[in-house]
Amino acid sequence: MNGMWLVRHGALPPNPERRIVGNRDIPLSSAGRQQIYALAHDFMPILAGRLAAVVSSDLGRCRETTSILLTGNEWTASPPPVHFEPGLRELDMGQWQGLTKAEIEARFPGQYDARGRDFAHFRPEGGESFAQLQSRALEAVRRWRGRYPEGTLLLVAHAGVIRSLLAHYMALPLDDALRIPQEYACRTFVPEW
Incomplete structure (x- = not known):
């Protein structure tokens, strides 16, 4: 089987002000770790011996997710190779990272609404x-699929990355990508990628 499992990292610490996270290196929360431990317990035994490789975003929350997923599972021979891939990092929100919507609107008048009008290209x-x-995530997938043409890959990434890959796979416009559910610690299988 040449498919690919896409796993989103666990929950981050509470963000009541809804500050833009983007690709800031924020660690998992304790609740996020528990989500991934539960996922590892229920999901990873099914994959033992079936993974060609694990490819993870190089941000800490995905590195930790990968580590938890691969710890404590019974592998038939040895754990699959693990690679950390910058191409799977979350969306770089530039000067918006760490800001609230109100702060963005104050510092960059009109830009928040402009993004809403052209989500894919703003x-x-x-x-x-x-x-x-989407372009860099697809390039990363192509590169790793080329390195592991046979077998199943496990990608550990972020909501934006996974949504962009799924939009491509399902031939959806990028403007519809936010409609694709991506809860913390969720998993999605894409056959024949």
Whole structure:
């Protein structure tokens, strides 16, 4: 089977002000770790001996998710090779990262609404568009699929990355990508990728 499992990292610490996370390196919360331990317990035994490789975003929350997923499972021979891939990092929101919606509207008048009108192509100052994110994520998948043409890959990444890959796979416009559910610690299988 040449499919690919896409796993989102666990929950982050509470963010009541709804500050833009983007690709800031924020660790998992204790609740997020528990989500991934539960996922490892229920899901990873099914994959033992079936994974060609694990490819993870290089941000800490995905590294930790990967570590938890691979710890404590019975592998038939040895655990699959693990690779950390910058191309699977979350969307770079540039100067918006760490800001609230109100702060963005105050510092960059009209830009928040402009992003809403052209979600796929709008790029915050110093950041990247969702189309750019999709392009680099697809390139990373192509590169790793080329390295492991046979077998199943496990990708550990972020909501934006996974949504962009699924939008491509399902031939959806990027403007519809936010409609694709991506809860913390969820998993999705894509056959024949």
